[in-house]
Amino acid sequence: MFQCFRDYYVFNVIKFMQKLKFIIIFLAMVCLNLGLAPNHAVGAEEYEYIDISNPFLRKIPTAIPRFKNISGNMKGRDLSVDLANSVSKTLEFTGYFEMLDRGAFLADPHDPKIVATEINFRNWTVVGSELLVTGGVAAKEEYMELELRMFDTFQGKLIIGKRYKGRISNQRQMIHRFCGEVMYHLTGNRGVFNSQIAFISVSNGNKEIFISEFDGYKPHQFTNNNAITLFPAWSSDAQWMAYTSYVNGKPDLYIRNIKGKSGAVVSKKGIQITPAWVPGKFELAATLSFSGDQEIYLLTGQGKVIKRLTKSRGIDVEPTWSPDGKKMAFVSKRSGTPQIYIKDVASGRVRRLTYEGRYNTQPNWSPKGDKIAFSTMQIGRIDIFTIGVDGKDLRRLTEDQGDNEAPCWSPDGSLITFSSSREGISKIYVMTAFGTDQRRLISLPGPQTNPKWSPNITSN
Amino acid sequence: MAGEQRMVYWAFGLSFIIHLAFFGVFLAAQKHKPNRISNTTVVNVSLVATPHKAGRSSTPVKKTVTTPKKKTSKKKETLKKTVKVASKPAKKAPVVSTSGKPKVSLKKKTFKASKVKKNALKDIEKKVEKTSSERITSALDSLKAKVEEQEDVKRLEKEESAAQPSAATGSEGAGQGGRVGELIDIYRVEIAYQIQKNWAFAEGLAGSAKDLEALLVFKVMPNGEISELFWDKRSGNEYLDKSAYRAIMKANPVAPHPTGIIRPYVLMALRFTPEGVK
Amino acid sequence: MRKKLWIYLALLVVIPGLMFTVSCAKKVTQAEPSAEETVAEAEPVKDDSARIAEEKAAQEEAARQWEMASEEDIQAETAAKEEELMQDMAAAKLMFENEDIYFDFDSSALQTMAREVLQRKGNFLFELVDASVIVEGHCDDRGTAAYNIALGDRRAESAKAFLVDIGIDALRITTISYGEERPVDSGSNAEAWAKNRRVHFVIE
Numbered sequence: 001m002f003q004c005f006r007d008y009y010v011f012n013v014i015k016f017m018q019k020l021k022f023i024i025i026f027l028a029m030v031c032l033n034l035g036l037a038p039n040h041a042v043g044a045e046e047y048e049y050i051d052i053s054n055p056f057l058r059k060i061p062t063a064i065p066r067f068k069n070i071s072g073n074m075k076g077r078d079l080s081v082d083l084a085n086s087v088s089k090t091l092e093f094t095g096y097f098e099m100l101d102r103g104a105f106l107a108d109p110h111d112p113k114i115v116a117t118e119i120n121f122r123n124w125t126v127v128g129s130e131l132l133v134t135g136g137v138a139a140k141e142e143y144m145e146l147e148l149r150m151f152d153t154f155q156g157k158l159i160i161g162k163r164y165k166g167r168i169s170n171q172r173q174m175i176h177r178f179c180g181e182v183m184y185h186l187t188g189n190r191g192v193f194n195s196q197i198a199f200i201s202v203s204n205g206n207k208e209i210f211i212s213e214f215d216g217y218k219p220h221q222f223t224n225n226n227a228i229t230l231f232p233a234w235s236s237d238a239q240w241m242a243y244t245s246y247v248n249g250k251p252d253l254y255i256r257n258i259k260g261k262s263g264a265v266v267s268k269k270g271i272q273i274t275p276a277w278v279p280g281k282f283e284l285a286a287t288l289s290f291s292g293d294q295e296i297y298l299l300t301g302q303g304k305v306i307k308r309l310t311k312s313r314g315i316d317v318e319p320t321w322s323p324d325g326k327k328m329a330f331v332s333k334r335s336g337t338p339q340i341y342i343k344d345v346a347s348g349r350v351r352r353l354t355y356e357g358r359y360n361t362q363p364n365w366s367p368k369g370d371k372i373a374f375s376t377m378q379i380g381r382i383d384i385f386t387i388g389v390d391g392k393d394l395r396r397l398t399e400d401q402g403d404n405e406a407p408c409w410s411p412d413g414s415l416i417t418f419s420s421s422r423e424g425i426s427k428i429y430v431m432t433a434f435g436t437d438q439r440r441l442i443s444l445p446g447p448q449t450n451p452k453w454s455p456n457i458t459s460n
Numbered sequence: 461m462a463g464e465q466r467m468v469y470w471a472f473g474l475s476f477i478i479h480l481a482f483f484g485v486f487l488a489a490q491k492h493k494p495n496r497i498s499n500t501t502v503v504n505v506s507l508v509a510t511p512h513k514a515g516r517s518s519t520p521v522k523k524t525v526t527t528p529k530k531k532t533s534k535k536k537e538t539l540k541k542t543v544k545v546a547s548k549p550a551k552k553a554p555v556v557s558t559s560g561k562p563k564v565s566l567k568k569k570t571f572k573a574s575k576v577k578k579n580a581l582k583d584i585e586k587k588v589e590k591t592s593s594e595r596i597t598s599a600l601d602s603l604k605a606k607v608e609e610q611e612d613v614k615r616l617e618k619e620e621s622a623a624q625p626s627a628a629t630g631s632e633g634a635g636q637g638g639r640v641g642e643l644i645d646i647y648r649v650e651i652a653y654q655i656q657k658n659w660a661f662a663e664g665l666a667g668s669a670k671d672l673e674a675l676l677v678f679k680v681m682p683n684g685e686i687s688e689l690f691w692d693k694r695s696g697n698e699y700l701d702k703s704a705y706r707a708i709m710k711a712n713p714v715a716p717h718p719t720g721i722i723r724p725y726v727l728m729a730l731r732f733t734p735e736g737v738k
Numbered sequence: 739m740r741k742k743l744w745i746y747l748a749l750l751v752v753i754p755g756l757m758f759t760v761s762c763a764k765k766v767t768q769a770e771p772s773a774e775e776t777v778a779e780a781e782p783v784k785d786d787s788a789r790i791a792e793e794k795a796a797q798e799e800a801a802r803q804w805e806m807a808s809e810e811d812i813q814a815e816t817a818a819k820e821e822e823l824m825q826d827m828a829a830a831k832l833m834f835e836n837e838d839i840y841f842d843f844d845s846s847a848l849q850t851m852a853r854e855v856l857q858r859k860g861n862f863l864f865e866l867v868d869a870s871v872i873v874e875g876h877c878d879d880r881g882t883a884a885y886n887i888a889l890g891d892r893r894a895e896s897a898k899a900f901l902v903d904i905g906i907d908a909l910r911i912t913t914i915s916y917g918e919e920r921p922v923d924s925g926s927n928a929e930a931w932a933k934n935r936r937v938h939f940v941i942e
Contacts, residue, residue: 047677047692047729050652055661055703055734096662130660130706154706186665186699207919228919231884244887250914251887271891271915274884287888292895294888315888331885337844338885359844361882380880405882414664434663450883 058436059098060186061128063153064088065105067135068112075139075168083137083146083171090179091133093215094191094414095432100129112136114149116158124153131159133182144168148178150185159185172217183412190456192410197417198222198232198241199428199451201444209243214410214453216428216441233275233284234454240301242275242284253286255303264303270294276319276328285309285319285328296330309343310350320365320372322389329353329363329372340374342389353391365389366409366433373397373407373416384418386433397435406450409433417441417451643720651680651714651728659707661734665699672697674704674732679725684713692729704732827866831941834862838936839897844881846892848900852937856897859939860904866941870910873897874938878931879918890915897937912942 067080106123114134164174176193183191212219229245253272256263270289282301310316354360359377382403398404402421431438675692839852875890894913923930
């Protein structure tokens with residue numbers, strides 16, 4: 001449209017120009033007025049750039065062909081497929097990789113080449129893969145030797161090469177270690193492969209705490225209280241678990257060593273709920289109401305009150321700490337509706353973080369420190385959002401799929417676990433920090449809620 | 461001396477009148493739009509129609525397809541291609557493909573067959589629908605606008621040098637002179653989207669850096685081969701730089717020059733800016 | 739809502755009325771103890787020693803009989819009274835424990851209706867001096883678990899505060915919040931939610 005009248009304009013100009021001699025003056029004026037400097041880009045020093053701002057695939061296309069059966073026996077043959085699938089699944093879990101279909105590979109699947117000198121990288125770039133993971137396995141009785149490599153297909157270069165020896169039953173650990181290396185190469189941290197997830201599931205008609213591995217593998221019951229048990233919280237060394245339970249008929253706070261039974265109980269008047277460990281310390285914040293008002297207190301790991309952290313009439317619950325332990329976000333009803341606030345512990349200053357919506361709860365501070373995930377209830381539906389710690393960049397992560405609650409970041413900050421009723425009863429799910437790749441994590445019978453991701457557990 | 465001064469006054473006076481006329485036309489032009497378009501060349505119509513409509517309507521694909529279909533068979537191929545660029549990502553998100561080269565079709569197979577989970581698919585589709593098509597079409601829009609601007613200038617020059625107006629009628633004849641620039645720009649957009657479709661970039665891997673920008677320049681030979689790729693500016697983020705480089709290398713070779721372009725090479729300059737990264 | 743209100747009001751009139759008639763009926767059917775006088779005048783006077791002895795024996799016998807009788811009577815009396823009281827109490831207790839107070843969404847403020855119910859509960863607790871009471875706060879399943887436990891706590895606390903205000907010893911009242919963990923109606927509709935936003939009372 002713009003072009004039309006410009007054409008018209010230009011046409012007029014030309015008419016006059018033919019009569020007059022001041023073509024150059026006019027041209028200059030026309031150009032100036034319309035702001036179009038004639039630009040013949042080809043061959044010029046100044047390039048005319050075309051913007052490419054929208055990646056077509058927001059993952060790394062990766063090829064993992066079936067592994068090479070080095071030992072040549074039956075066991076090795078089975079393993080060569082299982083292990084390749086296992087590595088594939090583990091990497092896929094991170095949400096960073098798009099696994100290419102093996103059916104499309106050009107390389108011979110029956111004779112996998114696993115070292116740089118043998119691999120024809122062109123075969124892999126042509127199918128679109130940017131990374132190639134190869135493996136070779138030699139199995140003997142219950143032991144195996146597994147070599148894993150990752151290549152940059154465009155540079156034809158080995159990035160990671162590792163050899164693992166051990167029992168076949170320990171294959172998960174080997175794969176996790178290798179995938180940890182892969183993540184370290186790509187992101188600078190070792191991912192989530194050494195973490196666990198605690199969550200609430202029903203056993204014998206009571207809510208109890210269960211723990212599974214990061215990918216939902218091997219869930220087992222952690223508490224056996226035969227009473228409502230809620231709000232699991234990992235200490236930052238993953239050695240302690242705090243939670244609320246109605247063992248004695250009312251919501252008391254229990255602090256328990258992961259391995260033993262030792263620990264403490266906080267059993268004052270009223271409620272003691274939503275514990276949150278201070279990063280790097282044997283201290284935790286929790287909501288207690290012995291004063292008649294629900295306030296957040298700082299407690300020692302033995303359950304002794306150090307000090308009161310919130311001072312406002314009305315509900316204050318669900319503390320969550322910044323990674324440096326200097327700030328605490330929490331839910332307060334001080335403005336009339338539940339909203340999220342951030343308190344600077346040293347200065348005591350409190351500021352409100354969320355303004356949109358009338359029911360913002362369940363804050364969880366990202367381990368990277370820049371964002372807080374939380375849930376919002378709108379028209380009876382609960383959904384998960386993230387917001388910058390500065391209150392900007394509000395992003396919706398779930399939509400139109402039942403209630404989505406209790407977000408909790410993975411220790412590397414790349415994933416978020418949450419509970420959702422999208423399939424009817426509440427189950428545990430996981431998604432990337434951007435809300436993509438939402439999938440069910442745990443398939444136990446009955447409802448599951450309130451997942452809490454552990455820090456990476458260093459001592460295996 | 462006085463004569464010259466008078467001429468300058470003349471010039472200013474005329475300029476004033478022309479400005480008046482311009483703004484008059486500016487206001488009136490909207491109604492005359494269809495007429496104006498019918499006056500321009502075939503290529504021009506396709507240019508204007510495709511991206512503009514695509515960019516403004518919420519369902520960009522269907523409308524755009526209809527206009528170019530009526531065009532002459534000679535132009536059909538290029539037209540289809542440009543339409544494809546705009547429409548493809550909106551519908552079948554994970555399918556990476558362009559024209560009928562064997563390499564590309566292989567890719568197509570790869571991505572189609574890959575067991576992309578329903579959610580992921582939906583997600584991508586949603587995203588693509590929401591952002592990509594809009595952005596692509598708006599990018600196309602701005603590009604076309606640029607092309608038009610250039611075209612104007614070129615036409616100005618042409619008419620200035622008293623070239624015959626018949627150049628506009630023959631589509632083949634447009635191969636010479638100013639129309640080539642326009643063809644080249646269409647070709648460039650096409651190549652750019654071919655490359656974008658090969659661009660894989662996981663936001664989470666770029667770290668927390670903001671306002672990243674990677675500038676790459678290269679030549680496209682007549683057979684579509686990419687050569688002399690170099691960095692005009694690196695973003696400083698290794699992952700972005702690598703991913704941009706890979707996108708170009710994966711797209712190589714791109715579509716060959718269309719028949720209208722008779723050049724030893726076409727220079728391409730791309731700016732990679734992941735908007736999703738915040 | 740209004741319909742419900744009328745029903746409640748009607749119940750308020752009918753239930754105490756019923757209880758009254760029940761206790762009255764009991765009292766009418768009960769026999770009055772009258773043994774003592776008749777026993778004392780039973781025997782005429784004979785001779786002195788024998789009479790004295792007899793008298794003594796008689797007196798003793800009478801005393802014994804009287805004692806026994808009175809003992810019996812008292813037993814009968816207390817048993818009946820206790821039964822009556824127990825039934826009274828049971829009914830009152832049942833009502834005390836069955837009648838919850840209700841709240842608006844995300845609110846722990848006591849409504850007029852709730853205040854009336856609490857006033858009656860207070861009167862009951864005045865009579866039952868030894869009883870202590872557990873006040874349970876509950877929420878509907880909308881909203882999130884932790885916040886709801888805090889909200890249930892506030893609901894229980896506001897009920898408690900009302901009772902303390904009208905003179906019930908705070909030490910007799912314990913609050914427990916269950917949040918959304920123990921709904922009475924597991925439905926997912928306005929009616930179920932309204933039923934679940936409650937404070938429930940239990941006599942210990």
